[in-house]
Amino acid sequence: MQSISHLPTQQIRNIIRKIRRNLPIEQRLQAEQTIYLQVQQHTKIQLAHNIAIFLSFDGEVNTQPIIEYLWQQGKSVFLPLIDPVKPNHLIFIAYEQDTPLIANQFDIFEPIYDANKIIPYQSLDVIFTPLVAFDDRNYRIGMGGGYYDRLLQNYQQENIYPIGLAFKCQQIDHVMNQAWDIQLPEIIKG
C-alpha cells in the first residue's frame, strides 16, 4: 500500500503510473493470471451480454487475454471512444476481431467512429473500468479526464455493473474523493 494520499492528485497519478509501468514482469504476469481467473469465474460476467472494456496502455492490466476470452464466450465487446461531438464524454463502439483501430491523441488504440456500431450506454451490462489508483472503499483516481466519473454517475439506475481492473501496487491509503467521484462496486485485483 502506498501512503501518499496527502500529496496532490496529479502527483499521486504520476507516482502510481510510474510504479505500474515498472512492475517487474514476473509479478505482472502472475497478477494478470490471477485477474484472468477471477474474470472467468465471475457470475455477473457469465450472465452479461454486452461488455465494455478498454485496450491497455501505460502499464495497465493487459486486457487482451480477457477480450479473447469474452469473444470465445460469445459476448459482445465494446471499446470507449472519446465522443467527437461531446468531447468530455465517452461513447462505446463494437469491437470484433476485424475492427480497424487507430491511436488517439493519448496513444490509446480505439476503433474508428462508426455511427452504426455505437451501443447506447444503458445497454451495457458490465463496464470494465480503467483506473490509476484506488483505496479500500473502492474510490478511484483515473487519468484525470473525468470520463469514467461522468459515464458512471447513474450506473445503479441503469442496472450496469462496473468492475475496476488493477494491480495491488495501485492501492493507496486514501483517495481524497470529490463530490463527483464514484465508488466502484468491485475492483478485480491481482
Ligand SMILES: Nc1nc2c(c(=O)[nH]1)N(C=O)[C@@H](CNc1ccc(C(=O)N[C@@H](CCC(=O)O)C(=O)O)cc1)CN2
Ligand atoms: N486504456 C484506457 N483507455 C481509456 C482510458 C483509460 O484510462 N485507459 N480513459 C479513461 O479516462 C479514457 C482516456 N482518458 C485519458 C485521459 C488523459 C490521458 C493522458 O495521457 N493525459 C496526459 C496529459 C494530457 C493533457 O493534460 O493534455 C498525461 O497524463 O500525460 C490519457 C487518457 C478513454 N480510454
Ligand SMILES: Nc1ncnc2c1ncn2[C@@H]1O[C@H](COP(=O)(O)OP(=O)(O)OP(=O)(O)O)[C@@H](O)[C@H]1O
Ligand atoms: N459527473 C461529472 N459531472 C461533471 N463534471 C465532472 C463529473 N465527473 C468529473 N467531472 C470533471 O472532470 C474533471 C476530472 O475529474 P477527475 O480528476 O476526478 O478524473 P478522474 O477520475 O481521474 O478521470 P477518469 O474518470 O477519466 O478516469 C474534474 O475537474 C471534474 O470537474
